[in-house]
Amino acid sequence: MATPLLSVSSLTIGIRRKGQPDTVIVDSLSFDIQKGERFGIVGESGSGKSLTLRAIADLLPKGVEVLSGSIRYDGAELIGMPAAQRRKLMGPEIAMIFQEPMTALNPVVRVGEQIAEGPRRYLGLSKQAAAELAIEMMAKTGIPDPARRARAYPHELSGGLRQRIMIAMALSCGPKLLLCDEPTTALDVTVQHQVLRVLEELCADSGASLAFVTHDLAVVNQTCTDLAVMYAGHIVESGRVAEVFSDPRHPYTKGLLDSAPDFDQPDRELVSIPGFPPNLAARPSGCPFAPRCQFAVEACTTAMPPTDEVAPGHFAACFESARIFEGAAA
Amino acid sequence: MTTPTAMLVAHKERRRATRTRSIKAWYRNGSLMAGMIITGLLVLVAVLAPVIAPYSPITQHLTDALQPTSPAHWLGTDKYGRDVLSRLIWGAQVDLRVGFLAVLIPFVIGSILGGIAGYFGGWLDTVLMRIVDIFFAFPFYVMVIVLVFIFGSGEFSIYIAIAAVSWVSYAKIVRGEVLIAKKQDYVVAARLGGMSHARILVRHIGPNVLSQAIIYGMSDIVMDIMAIVTLGYLGLGIAPPTAEWGSMINDGQEFITTHWQQATIPGLVVVVTSLGLSWLGDGLSDLLSPERRK
Amino acid sequence: MLHRLRFIPGRLVQSIPVAFGVTLIVFFMARLLPGNAALAILGQQANAASVAALSKQLGLNQPLWEQYFLFIGRLFQGNLGTSLTYQIPVSELLSQAIPVTLSLLGLALLLALVISVPLAALAAFRPGSPRDLGVRAFTLLGQGMPQFWLGIMLILLLAIGVPLFPVGGYGNSPADHPYYLFLPSLTLAIAMCPTIIRSLRSSMIDVLGSDYVGTARSKGSYGAALFRGHVLRNAAIPTVSVIGVNLGFLVGGSLVIEKVFALPGLGSIMINAIFTRDFPTVQGVTLFVALFVVVVGILTDVVYTMLDPRVDLSGKENA
Numbered sequence: 022m023a024t025p026l027l028s029v030s031s032l033t034i035g036i037r038r039k040g041q042p043d044t045v046i047v048d049s050l051s052f053d054i055q056k057g058e059r060f061g062i063v064g065e066s067g068s069g070k071s072l073t074l075r076a077i078a079d080l081l082p083k084g085v086e087v088l089s090g091s092i093r094y095d096g097a098e099l100i101g102m103p104a105a106q107r108r109k110l111m112g113p114e115i116a117m118i119f120q121e122p123m124t125a126l127n128p129v130v131r132v133g134e135q136i137a138e139g140p141r142r143y144l145g146l147s148k149q150a151a152a153e154l155a156i157e158m159m160a161k162t163g164i165p166d167p168a169r170r171a172r173a174y175p176h177e178l179s180g181g182l183r184q185r186i187m188i189a190m191a192l193s194c195g196p197k198l199l200l201c202d203e204p205t206t207a208l209d210v211t212v213q214h215q216v217l218r219v220l221e222e223l224c225a226d227s228g229a230s231l232a233f234v235t236h237d238l239a240v241v242n243q244t245c246t247d248l249a250v251m252y253a254g255h256i257v258e259s260g261r262v263a264e265v266f267s268d269p270r271h272p273y274t275k276g277l278l279d280s281a282p283d284f285d286q287p288d289r290e291l292v293s294i295p296g297f298p299p300n301l302a303a304r305p306s307g308c309p310f311a312p313r314c315q316f317a318v319e320a321c322t323t324a325m326p327p328t329d330e331v332a333p334g335h336f337a338a339c340f341e342s343a344r345i346f347e348g349a350a351a
Numbered sequence: 352m353t354t355p356t357a358m359l360v361a362h363k364e365r366r367r368a369t370r371t372r373s374i375k376a377w378y379r380n381g382s383l384m385a386g387m388i389i390t391g392l393l394v395l396v397a398v399l400a401p402v403i404a405p406y407s408p409i410t411q412h413l414t415d416a417l418q419p420t421s422p423a424h425w426l427g428t429d430k431y432g433r434d435v436l437s438r439l440i441w442g443a444q445v446d447l448r449v450g451f452l453a454v455l456i457p458f459v460i461g462s463i464l465g466g467i468a469g470y471f472g473g474w475l476d477t478v479l480m481r482i483v484d485i486f487f488a489f490p491f492y493v494m495v496i497v498l499v500f501i502f503g504s505g506e507f508s509i510y511i512a513i514a515a516v517s518w519v520s521y522a523k524i525v526r527g528e529v530l531i532a533k534k535q536d537y538v539v540a541a542r543l544g545g546m547s548h549a550r551i552l553v554r555h556i557g558p559n560v561l562s563q564a565i566i567y568g569m570s571d572i573v574m575d576i577m578a579i580v581t582l583g584y585l586g587l588g589i590a591p592p593t594a595e596w597g598s599m600i601n602d603g604q605e606f607i608t609t610h611w612q613q614a615t616i617p618g619l620v621v622v623v624t625s626l627g628l629s630w631l632g633d634g635l636s637d638l639l640s641p642e643r644r645k
Numbered sequence: 646m647l648h649r650l651r652f653i654p655g656r657l658v659q660s661i662p663v664a665f666g667v668t669l670i671v672f673f674m675a676r677l678l679p680g681n682a683a684l685a686i687l688g689q690q691a692n693a694a695s696v697a698a699l700s701k702q703l704g705l706n707q708p709l710w711e712q713y714f715l716f717i718g719r720l721f722q723g724n725l726g727t728s729l730t731y732q733i734p735v736s737e738l739l740s741q742a743i744p745v746t747l748s749l750l751g752l753a754l755l756l757a758l759v760i761s762v763p764l765a766a767l768a769a770f771r772p773g774s775p776r777d778l779g780v781r782a783f784t785l786l787g788q789g790m791p792q793f794w795l796g797i798m799l800i801l802l803l804a805i806g807v808p809l810f811p812v813g814g815y816g817n818s819p820a821d822h823p824y825y826l827f828l829p830s831l832t833l834a835i836a837m838c839p840t841i842i843r844s845l846r847s848s849m850i851d852v853l854g855s856d857y858v859g860t861a862r863s864k865g866s867y868g869a870a871l872f873r874g875h876v877l878r879n880a881a882i883p884t885v886s887v888i889g890v891n892l893g894f895l896v897g898g899s900l901v902i903e904k905v906f907a908l909p910g911l912g913s914i915m916i917n918a919i920f921t922r923d924f925p926t927v928q929g930v931t932l933f934v935a936l937f938v939v940v941v942g943i944l945t946d947v948v949y950t951m952l953d954p955r956v957d958l959s960g961k962e963n964a
Contacts, residue, residue: 080859108865117863124856128955129878138874139864174954190864200863485666487890488935490897493915497931500919501677577791581901584793585916597791604797604905611801618794625789 024096025053026198026230027077032090034072034081034254043088047073048254050090054198054247059224059231061245061262063238063277067298069254070234074200077232078117079107094198112139116191118220120203122183126175132183133159133171136190143194158189162219181212185219192223199224201233205240217244238281242266250274253299253309256328260335270337270346273310308339316345383634389627397443406434408441408594417610426616429602431592435613438594439620445595446624449509450576454568456514461521462564468522469529470552479522486519495578499587506589509582513575524567528560562639569632573625580621596621649950649957656946660939667935671928672716676709686729686924702726702925725932726925730918735929738914743933745815745910749899750892752826753833760834761841766872768842769849769880780846784839792898796832796905803828813907829906833899837891844887848880855879882953889945893938900934 034047047069054060064070075081077092077099092099094115099107111117119125127135136158137151146154152171159167162185175183184204191199204220205213221244224231233245241248241262249259250273258271269275276294296313308314311321320326320340328338339345396403406424412432420427426435468479486494495512502508532538533556541551582588583597591598596617603613683699684691700706707715719726725735768780804812816825852858853876861875900912907913911930918926950956 078863080862083854108867110865111863112865117860119856119860121856125860127857127861127875127879129882129953130874138861138866142865142870176955187860190860481662481666484663485670488663488667488893488938489670489931490893490895490900490934490938492894492897492901493931493934494897496900496915496919497674497927500927501674573789580791581793584791585901585904587919600791600794600797607797607801608805611805614794614797615801618791618798621791621794622786622789626785629785629788 023056025093026056026058026095027054027232028091028093029053029073029077030091030093032073032076032092033088034069034076034085035088036084037086037088045088046085046254047076050251050254050256052249052256052259054230054232056197057228057230058247059221059233059245061233061235061241061248062251063235063241063248064251065236065298067253068251070251071202073251074117074202074232074234078111078115078200079104080117112196113143113194114196115198115200116194116196117200118184118187118191118202118204121207122180122187123175123207125187126183128175130174131172132175132178132186136171136186136193139190139194154193155189158193159186161192161223162186162189163215164189179212180208181216184208184212184216188216188220188223192227192229195227196229198230198232201231201235203235204233206235206237213240214243220244238266238277250277255309255325255338256336257310257339258337260332264332264335268332268335268346270331270335270342271310271339272314272316272341272345274337275346316341382630383637386627386629386631386634389623390631393443393447393624393627396440397447400440400444404434404437404440406437408433408438409592411592417606419610420612427610427612429599429613430606433594435599435616438599439596439617441594442596442599442617443620443624445589445593446576446579446597446621449506449579449589450572453510453513453575453579454517454571456510457516457518457571458521458564458568460514461518462525462561464518465522465525465527466529466552466556466560469526470533470548470556476526480526483519483522486516489516491516491574491578492581495582496585496587499582504582504587504590509579509588513578517571517574520567520571521564525560525564528563529556532556532559566632566636566639569628569635573628573632576621576624576628649954650947652950652957653943653947656943660943663939664936667939668717668720668932669713671932671935672713674928674931675924686922688922699729720932725929728918728923728926730921730923730926735925738926739911739929739933742909742911742914745908746896746899746903746912748822749826749829749833749903749908749910750896752823752830753837753895753899754888754892756830756834757837757841761838761845762877764838765842765845765849765880766876768846769853772850780842784842787835787839790836792832792836793901793905795835796829796902799828799832800905813905815908826908829899829902829908832902832905833895836898837888837895840887840891841884844884845880848883849876852876852879878952882949885949885952886945889941889948892941892945893934896934896937 030051031049032047032051033045033049035043035045037043050069050073052060062070062073072081072085076087077094079099081087087100090100094110099110126132133152133155136155137146137148140146140154141148141151144151144154156167156171159171164170164182164185170178170182175186178186184207187204199220201220205216208216217240220231223229231245233241235241245262247260248262248265249256250265250271251257252273258265258269258274265274266278269278273294276292279292280294282291294313299309299312307320307322307324308317308326311317314321318341326338326340328336329342331337331342410433412428415424415428415432416430418424418428418432424434424436426439428434429438464479468476494516495509498512498515499508502511538551538555541555546554579588579595580597580600583595583599584601586598586601588597589595599617600614603610603615603617606613683696687696687699723736725739727733728735728738731738764780764783768777771777800812804810810828811825814825816822858871858875861871866874899910900915902908903910903912904916911934915927915930917923918930
């Protein structure tokens, strides 16, 4: 297989503390995103999925840092890359869409100018040309009357329009990798659906890859080709979306699927996962899901289960995967 | 130099800082300590002035005028031959006394009016806030100077002038706090439980709201000391020959080319005083803010 | 943009009660003088003829409300009475002094911004760092200094120690004025800085932590471009109102500073008038300053509205 567009390996993110062990939030995470792939990262809030995305974009909040590991973009190592060089990737190579389209847009700058900012910097466009490009991008995201809307301020637009503006902004420099941090969570369900369609189509047109963080399985199902399920800073399962959905190999993934409504089987009973995700400061040794797992055995609480390839391209990190799922199937 | 509104802003900022539980708790405790030590020493000096001042602050020795620093006069003498150190020490008595006392009247009047306006609202609130607006249009020094002019110079008219100007800040703060407190569940519950207005104001709203007024009052003391010193400098304050830091600076400015320390040293004393009081205020605001106790 | 300024007429109307309140207070100042106001103004040694003349000028023989309407009526004609010391109309005295005070304020505001913006940015980009603590120390010191004393110290350092600037005065020709205004403006600016820096620093920290700055960073914006394009304007919005409400106070401060630097502005006029018990002049200066503060309040709203597109004051109660 060719070099992946993005290759994350053994990425560990946390808070460094003087004289104490570091607080680890994301623990030696590894995944690859191929060119044109749409990769979903699913997990509960606090699982570290957003931080992973922010680490790629070099936007970690103050105090939180990459403790070890590597992030390679198109073969080039991002960790330790000089800030000036890394900054140049943001926009033309990697772009990001945030969760809250209300707060993620500068309230005092017209949206057209905000879209035009990147192209002016990277494509060397004149003010005029960049403004035209901005309108063109807005039209592509399906914003009606883009020339007029370009002169609007964010607070004058609806949530759906604002998120389209974010998409237009992110794609304006033709990035090869688009990082999406719960881009539709703040929107109504119907608007959510439209925005996802736009995102998908535009990525397909430009051939951009997608790293898509969400807690919503239905969104992953609609948008992504591949996914990783995160729990407490670990990837517990990963693979093709269709395969993982139809044949989950980790109790947590199974729990997530069982707790989400399925419109094909409206009569199925929803089952919630008992308990809460672990406290980061008091991380259990062994599998982090063990305390909530109905299948947990002695071994689960002492050692971290290795990630096994349970089927071609389908990975799960569970000692008991074979017993639980294949046994159940048999 | 600070301004009433700056103080209001800083006040809000402090409230917010305490809400979010500043990481710099050590610094704030440190500032409380520093503030207590500096203020305590100053108060001690002021109280003990008759004992520790080596000379009379008033008696003139014209033959000894404008002496440089010497073992007899550590900080030299002024144009009337009076010992500068002794005048500084006695000045502490005047400036601190007026500073502390001047806060009391506006504190009481402003808090009561602000409390009533905030609690009862309606036309009372509207009228009172209009009056506050009108008073806010007069710059602090302009108003104080004019009122001192009208009532004649002297300590008493300084109290009246400062009270007439600064009650509005207390009214604003207390009103704002009451508006917040009024909507709290425990106040609503007390109301539903049939408690009287007066009882609610005194028992439930008062303690929380007053701590904010007290915190503001701490920075207001600094402001008042600045006002007294400024009035003294302009020759509108405490009448000579009483030793007072502001009039000492004014006396010293005359000899700025030959005896620079005459104007400089009293000013430095004012700076130290206001630093001490500001730190004390910062520290107190941590102790008194109810949000922090949670 | 213009349609968002349609609140101005309404805002003007709203400030009319405040303006009237101001005239009322200034009017009653004369009544607060103990005993016969004319006698109190002129002093016990005054002869009967001048007391009678001043009583007449102040309208002391008429009922109170009539006196007030007389006062207002004259005010609308620009008549603020006659200076007892100079025997010229107070309005004439003011018209000479106002430009001095306004240029002092304007230059001071400019200097204050030039000093505050970089310092606030230095502090806000690295909160808790040594340079933040340094800026903090500067604001603490600036707050602790009496303005007039700071002025004297600047004279000592920059006019006497190193004779770069004049000790005082306003200069003889208009070309000299900025040179003579520099030290007093610097004094006033340093006095303004703590307030501005505190406000800017805290709003810059808020803005730097905001999502839209994250968005801007994700577009590769950094450093000066990020600061100019996304941080400064947003952070300036709350600071504008802080400056606006404090400008009134700074007018008061500038009066004292004029005395230190012997500038022939409103402050010098007022303080001299107080010593010569020239009451009409004191009244005139007070009235002008208070009305100026009311106008500054409106100007602040205009600037605020232009900076922040979300604000629409036309429908709202004034803040």
